[in-house]
Amino acid sequence: MAVADMAAGTRARDTAVVRAAALATVASALGGCLYLDPINERPSAEIRRIGDGLIYRGDALTFQAVVDDPDRDRLALDWRGQACDRPASDPARRCSAVETGTDPQFGFTVPLAIDGAPTVALLITLDVTDSHGAVAKPRQALELAVGNHAPVVAIQRHGRELMGQFPVGVPITIAARGDDPDGDPVALTWTLFPAATSVPAAVGWTRLPDPAGGGQEYQLVPDVAGDWLVRVDGADGLETARGELALQVRPDHAPCLTAVEPSVADGAVVIATAPRRFAVVVVADDLDLYPAPPPGDPYLGAAALRWSQRPAGATAFTAISAGAAVDLDPATLAPGERVELRVEVADRTGRWPAQAPSCTVDQPSCAIEAPASCVQRRTWLVEAR
Amino acid sequence: MSRAPWTLLGVALVAASLGCGAEGAGPRCEIAVQFDPLDAVAPRTIVARSTVTNTSGVLTYSWSVRRGGVEVPTTPRTTDGRDVEFAADQPGVYAVQLDVDGDPLGCPTWTGDKNVRDPSTTGDALRLRFSPPREASVPVQERVVNVPGGADFATGVLAIDPGIDAPIAVRDLAGAAVPAYVRLTSRATPDATVEVVTSVGGGERVPLASGRYDALIVPLVDGVAPAQIDSWAPVDGAFTIDAGATVGGRVLDASGAPVAGARVSITAAAQPPSSVAVTAAAGTFTLAWRPSAGGELIVVPPAASGLPRLTAALTGLTTSQPLTVRYQPGHPTLELGALPVRIAGAPVADGHVLIALELGDVATVGDGASTVPARGHHRDQVATDAAGRLAPYRATVGSGRAFAVGPTGAASVALIDLAAPLAGIDAPGPAALTGVVTDRGGAPLAGVALTATVDGDLGHLGAPLASATSGGDGRFVLPVAGGATYQIELRDPRAVVAPRLITAAGAAGDLGAIALPPAIRVRGTLRLVGQSVGLPDVGVSARCDACTGLERSRPLGTGVTDVAGDFAVVIPDPGAPP
Numbered sequence: 001m002a003v004a005d006m007a008a009g010t011r012a013r014d015t016a017v018v019r020a021a022a023l024a025t026v027a028s029a030l031g032g033c034l035y036l037d038p039i040n041e042r043p044s045a046e047i048r049r050i051g052d053g054l055i056y057r058g059d060a061l062t063f064q065a066v067v068d069d070p071d072r073d074r075l076a077l078d079w080r081g082q083a084c085d086r087p088a089s090d091p092a093r094r095c096s097a098v099e100t101g102t103d104p105q106f107g108f109t110v111p112l113a114i115d116g117a118p119t120v121a122l123l124i125t126l127d128v129t130d131s132h133g134a135v136a137k138p139r140q141a142l143e144l145a146v147g148n149h150a151p152v153v154a155i156q157r158h159g160r161e162l163m164g165q166f167p168v169g170v171p172i173t174i175a176a177r178g179d180d181p182d183g184d185p186v187a188l189t190w191t192l193f194p195a196a197t198s199v200p201a202a203v204g205w206t207r208l209p210d211p212a213g214g215g216q217e218y219q220l221v222p223d224v225a226g227d228w229l230v231r232v233d234g235a236d237g238l239e240t241a242r243g244e245l246a247l248q249v250r251p252d253h254a255p256c257l258t259a260v261e262p263s264v265a266d267g268a269v270v271i272a273t274a275p276r277r278f279a280v281v282v283v284a285d286d287l288d289l290y291p292a293p294p295p296g297d298p299y300l301g302a303a304a305l306r307w308s309q310r311p312a313g314a315t316a317f318t319a320i321s322a323g324a325a326v327d328l329d330p331a332t333l334a335p336g337e338r339v340e341l342r343v344e345v346a347d348r349t350g351r352w353p354a355q356a357p358s359c360t361v362d363q364p365s366c367a368i369e370a371p372a373s374c375v376q377r378r379t380w381l382v383e384a385r
Numbered sequence: 386m387s388r389a390p391w392t393l394l395g396v397a398l399v400a401a402s403l404g405c406g407a408e409g410a411g412p413r414c415e416i417a418v419q420f421d422p423l424d425a426v427a428p429r430t431i432v433a434r435s436t437v438t439n440t441s442g443v444l445t446y447s448w449s450v451r452r453g454g455v456e457v458p459t460t461p462r463t464t465d466g467r468d469v470e471f472a473a474d475q476p477g478v479y480a481v482q483l484d485v486d487g488d489p490l491g492c493p494t495w496t497g498d499k500n501v502r503d504p505s506t507t508g509d510a511l512r513l514r515f516s517p518p519r520e521a522s523v524p525v526q527e528r529v530v531n532v533p534g535g536a537d538f539a540t541g542v543l544a545i546d547p548g549i550d551a552p553i554a555v556r557d558l559a560g561a562a563v564p565a566y567v568r569l570t571s572r573a574t575p576d577a578t579v580e581v582v583t584s585v586g587g588g589e590r591v592p593l594a595s596g597r598y599d600a601l602i603v604p605l606v607d608g609v610a611p612a613q614i615d616s617w618a619p620v621d622g623a624f625t626i627d628a629g630a631t632v633g634g635r636v637l638d639a640s641g642a643p644v645a646g647a648r649v650s651i652t653a654a655a656q657p658p659s660s661v662a663v664t665a666a667a668g669t670f671t672l673a674w675r676p677s678a679g680g681e682l683i684v685v686p687p688a689a690s691g692l693p694r695l696t697a698a699l700t701g702l703t704t705s706q707p708l709t710v711r712y713q714p715g716h717p718t719l720e721l722g723a724l725p726v727r728i729a730g731a732p733v734a735d736g737h738v739l740i741a742l743e744l745g746d747v748a749t750v751g752d753g754a755s756t757v758p759a760r761g762h763h764r765d766q767v768a769t770d771a772a773g774r775l776a777p778y779r780a781t782v783g784s785g786r787a788f789a790v791g792p793t794g795a796a797s798v799a800l801i802d803l804a805a806p807l808a809g810i811d812a813p814g815p816a817a818l819t820g821v822v823t824d825r826g827g828a829p830l831a832g833v834a835l836t837a838t839v840d841g842d843l844g845h846l847g848a849p850l851a852s853a854t855s856g857g858d859g860r861f862v863l864p865v866a867g868g869a870t871y872q873i874e875l876r877d878p879r880a881v882v883a884p885r886l887i888t889a890a891g892a893a894g895d896l897g898a899i900a901l902p903p904a905i906r907v908r909g910t911l912r913l914v915g916q917s918v919g920l921p922d923v924g925v926s927a928r929c930d931a932c933t934g935l936e937r938s939r940p941l942g943t944g945v946t947d948v949a950g951d952f953a954v955v956i957p958d959p960g961a962p963p
Contacts, residue, residue: 258518259924263525268582271566271603273658277938281516281924282945291943295832295878309846320846323836327935332764332845334685334694335650336661339846373520383566385603385611385650385658 042134043069045077047126047142054147055110057119057182062107063142065126073130079106080125085117088143095123110146112183118238119146149181153188153234153243154215160287160299165250167286168225170299173208176243177215178234186234188216195226195249222249254367255285255303255347256374266379267364269338272330273385278341279325280305284374288347290324303345306352310340317342317354317361330384340364342379353377412439414492416485425501427476427536433459433499434468437485437492444487451480453537476503476536478908503535506960510931512576513954514940515545515911516924523913523920524548524592527574529930532907534960540909545920547913548592554623555583555602557609562587563626564605569598572616576928576937593619601657602626610673611657629675632659634708635668636684638692639716643668646687649710651699653680676704682750684710684759691718691779693742693761697750706752710759716747719803721767722777726789728797729814732773735792738810739766740778740801741842742785766845775810786843787812788869794849796839798868816867818889820896822855822875824882825903825961829859833901834878837863837871840888867893875901883957884941902961908953911946919950927954 046066055061065077079101086093094115099108106126111119122144128136159172166172178186192205204221211217222228228247233240259281264270283290283303292302307326308317317340320326326341333339342364346352351368353359353376359366364379414437421432437444446466450457457479459469473479479499485492502508511532517523526545532538555565562585569579573596581591582605597618603611610629617624632651636644649670651659659674674680680699686692692712702708721740726733740763747761763785767778784802789812797812822833833855839848843866851871855861865871876884883904889896907927911920926940942954 258922259516261516261525262578262580263516263519264580265582268580269566269605270580271568271601273601273652275935277935281926281943282518282922284518284922289945291945292878294880318847320848321850323838323850326846327838327844328846329844332766334648335652335658335683336648336663337685341846385652385661 038071040073040130040132040134041070043067043073043075043128043130043136045126045128045136045140047124047140049142049144050105055122055144056147056149057110057112059110060107061110061122062105063124063126065104065106065128067104067128067136069130071130071132073132073134075131076129077102077104078127078129079103080127081106081108082123082125083111083114083119083146084121084123085114085119087121087145088123093121095121098122118148118182118184118236120148120238121145148184148236148238150239151178151180151184151186151234151236151241153178153186153232153241155230155232155243155245157245157247162286165248166222167252168222168249169252170221170287171204172220172222172247173217174220174230174245175211175215175217176232176234177213178232178236178241180236182236184236184238186236189233189235190216190218191231191233192218192220193229193231195222195224195228197224197226198228199223220247222247225249225251252347252349253286254351254369254374254376255283255288255345257343257345257376257378258282258284260343260378262380264380266375267381270380270382271385272328272333272382275327275329275331277325277327278343278380278382280343280345283345285347290345301348303347304350306344306346306354308342308344308354310342312338315361328382330382333384335384338381338383340379341382342377344377346376413490414438414440414485414488416483416492416495418481418483418495418497420499425473425499426504427501428472428474429501430470431473431479431499431501432462432468432470433481433483435483435485435495437467437488440485440488440492442487442489444485444492447484447486449482449484452477473499473501476501476533478537478539498539498541500533500538501536502533503960506534506958508533509959511907511941511956511959512574512928512930513540513543513907513909514576514924514926514928515543516926517920518922521920521923522548522550522592524579524594525577526571526594527577529574530907532905532956532959534905534958537906537908540907542910542912544912544914544916546594547915548594549619550590551593551619552623553581553583553589553591554587555604556623556625558625558627563609565609565624565626566601566603566605567624568601568603569593569617570601572597572599575599600624603657604660607660608673610660610675612675613657629659629673630705632672632674632676632704632708634670634710636664636670636686636710637668637712638690639712639714641711644686644690644692644712647690647692648683648685650683651680651704652683653677656680674704680704682708682710682759684748688765689777689779691720691781693744693747693763693781693783695748695750695759695761697748697757697759699750699757701755701757702750702752703754704752706754709751709753710748711751712748712761713746716744716761716781716783718779718781719807720777720779721775721803721807722779724775724807725809726769726773726775726787726812727809728789728791728795728812730811733769733789733791734771734773736769736773736790737766737847738769738775738790739764739788739843739845739848740780740785741788742780742783742801742803743842744781744783747781764842764845766847786868788839788843788845788848788866790847790849796849796866796869798843798866800868813867815864816893818851818861818863818865818871818873818893818896820861821859821898822861823859823898823900825900827898827900829855829857830877830882830901831855831857831859832878833859833861833882834876835861835863835873836876837865837873837889839866839869840872841870841890843869865889865893875899877901877904880904880906880942880955883955885957886939902957904955905958906953906955907942908951911950911952919946919948921946921948921950923950923952925952925954927956 202223662670799812
């Protein structure tokens with residue numbers, strides 16, 4: 001016995017002995033000499049899987065034939081492994097041969113698909129025949145279910161993200177890819193859940209060319225601030241997986257005059273004894289900056305600056321320039337004469353402090369929105385000497 | 386509940402945290418890399434030698450060298466790879482990275498830059514000015530860096546002084562607080578100034594980098610004189626100023642009548658100015674001043690008088706004696722109010738006119754013993770009404786120019802001669818400056834932004850900027866006021882070439898080809914002294930170190946530090962021929 005099944009073997013041997021004894025007794029009773037032609041007995045067989053656990057496509061499986069022949073005959077083994085697209089209960093199922101074998105050990109790799117359909121079951125059969133042609137019965141067949149790995153959906157965002165937030169009206173690229181451990185193609189289904197106040201017609205939601213690295217990409221241009229959600233369902237034909245991406249879209253922040261020169265307290269006197277330069281050095285913003293970004297940036301732009309002046313005694317400021325700096329020559333003023341020099345900044349939304357109700361004309365600095373430390377106006381009180 | 390269990394718990398937590406802190410303490414792996422040669426000139430083989438300390442075990446070394454983003458192969462010089470060499474065939478910045486594996490606790494990645502110079506070019510000194518955001522309370526500072534030409538340059542890590550919060554106070558001799566403007570100029574980097582205004586209540590503080598400062602103090606009240614106090618440090622305490630010397634006198638018109646309401650002051654280069662006096666009804670004035678050589682008396686009569694502004698060198702006069710400023714006869718004034726102002730025949734409605742008249746010597750200044758001439762000029766900005774007529778304005782008869790500016794920025798220059806009957810100020814239509822922007826090779830450059838600023842005697846705060854962008858063939862058309870002098874900045878927003886500043890005098894016509902110099906990129910990392918992380922949102926501007934005047938304050942290139950403190954500014958290649 002190749003692999004002992006001691007109890008079964010003992011039972012088979014006892015049965016044969018009893019049968020032989022009975023035959024001898026009958027023959028003796030009939031008289032004459034007794035000739036006993038040996039009776040060939042059929043072998044027995046059993047399939048045993050080496051290893052355990054759930055079976056998935058792509059797994060390497062090994063089976064062991066557990067066989068016996070009472071007559072100690074040579075046995076011929078005939079393994080056959082088939083992969084099926086449906087369970088045995090489904091009459092429409094199709095199975096396809098994967099591997100055959102004749103050795104006591106039989107192994108094969110679970111195919112990913114049968115004629116394009118995922119493998120969901122395995123049928124392993126083992127026929128054992130002894131040297132006299134006796135076949136082990138019943139035929140050994142093992143039906144095994146093949147599990148499916150659920151797909152995995154990865155979803156990411158790319159855009160002008162600051163502290164986890166995106167500005168309104170600025171494109172956000174969302175990339176998703178479905179991966180399946182079994183190698184199944186993963187079909188992606190996209191669902192956009194806009195913020196509550198969004199108007200569908202105003203939302204930009206466009207599929208982009210598929211990235212070279214796989215997956216799909218969409219471009220979202222949110223029309224309003226709020227909490228947005230992008231859901232991507234991935235299906236491999238057997239199971240689904242879901243990826244969700246929450247997007248915090250916030251209104252475009254007002255730009256900040258972060259650094260100016262000369263840097264003095266707002267409204268404080270600055271003495272000009274020689275021509276000097278008043279300049280914006282840094283504008284910090286979520287989108288519109290100074291120094292301006294190189295052209296062609298998909299998100300960023302240049303902050304808009306406006307300079308104005310108010311001579312002593314005047315009530316209103318007069319626009320003078322739109323650049324980043326203004327040169328003031330004190331020789332254009334009388335000694336001791338003062339002039340207020342003001343710079344204001346706005347981003348692409350065009351919200352100028354001069355037009356903001358919260359910024360009165362006499363405020364040397366002001367912020368059109370919180371935080372108050374982010375100002376859009378700076379004023380110098382320049383005195384010529 | 387009794388506090389004892391909580392106290393016990395607190396003690397236990399502290400003990401536990403101390404235990405955690407002690408675990409793994411001790412020196413950690415450190416990597417140092419040295420390059421040979423120190424001053425590398427392309428082409429050259431560069432040797433990088435690493436030293437790893439505070440480690441144990443067998444280490445493996447992974448080097449990466451890149452120039453302009455392109456990998457440069459390295460060759461091990463030791464069997465374990467701790468030292469490598471690479472070929473620096475081209476000048477520029479070679480970014481080197483070394484990862485060391487094998488340390489039980491892990492070694493940090495080492496990164497650094499190796500500058501390799503161009504042998505065919507020279508370099509230049511550059512001022513890098515760092516303007517931190519106000520909220521950072523870090524003073525403006527500068528560093529002078531010698532930048533070799535011909536290739537990009539890395540400054541490495543630059544650490545600036547976080548500064549100290551220094552009290553600034555100005556007192557008179559009696560110890561009373563004086564409201565004053567104080568300008569502190571670093572003796573180490575004179576362009577990095579700090580300005581503050583003190584109050585009667587005192588208590589003003591400013592962030593100051595370490596070192597000594599020259600202080601200009603301009604009191605904002607009478608009775609004390611502006612002062613210059615050199616080599617001051619916060620440890621020296623409050624500034625004390627006195628009344629200085631008194632300069633008195635009177636201002637008389639051509640008839641000998643007093644001129645009331647005239648502003649009078651004295652300026653002197655590199656010296657504190659005087660106080661500003663306004664003449665009384667008797668034409669008298671009294672100034673507080675610290676006499677110095679090169680003083681110039683400035684008199685600005687009230688606009689309604691029509692008298693010109695005067696400038697007179699005080700050399701040869703005794704300022705301790707009363708000074709008499711007397712306008713000379715023969716310079717009548719003329720009322721120009723309601724004069725129509727037109728550009729190309731169209732009224733300049735709700736605009737303004739800058740009237741610039743040079744009058745020569747129109748007055749004298751005397752101390753009783755000597756007399757010096759005083760030059761007169763008008764440089765007055767006068768508004769126009771909705772009909773394009775000049776607001777009430779009186780000027781001394783002379784010739785000069787009128788720079789008419791409409792409300793939309795249309796501008797033009799008219800020559801005026803008040804000696805002849807004047808029916809109006811008629812300026813020609815706007816002119817145009819044309820040209821072609823190219824690189825040094827003569828290839829046209831598209832997309833270059835041109836900004837023209839009025840310069841010279843017609844420059845004033847209300848002078849409109851002119852701007853244009855070069856087209857695909859490099860050509861541009863700048864709408865300007867013919868006859869004005871412009872400073873034109875040409876800047877390539879892509880920073881492929883460096884910006885350039887040119888002056889177009891008497892502007893109009895074709896400037897021909899304007900070649901922009903090649904650019905190099907200067908990059909580095911900014912940190913505060915004592916900090917290992919970068920300083921973000923700091924304005925970084927590269928400025929000429931050899932320039933003077935406003936040129937010295939005009940940036941050659943600008944940038945801002947990112948969250949890691951890294952910056953890059955594009956400047957004209959100092960190695961390129963001018």
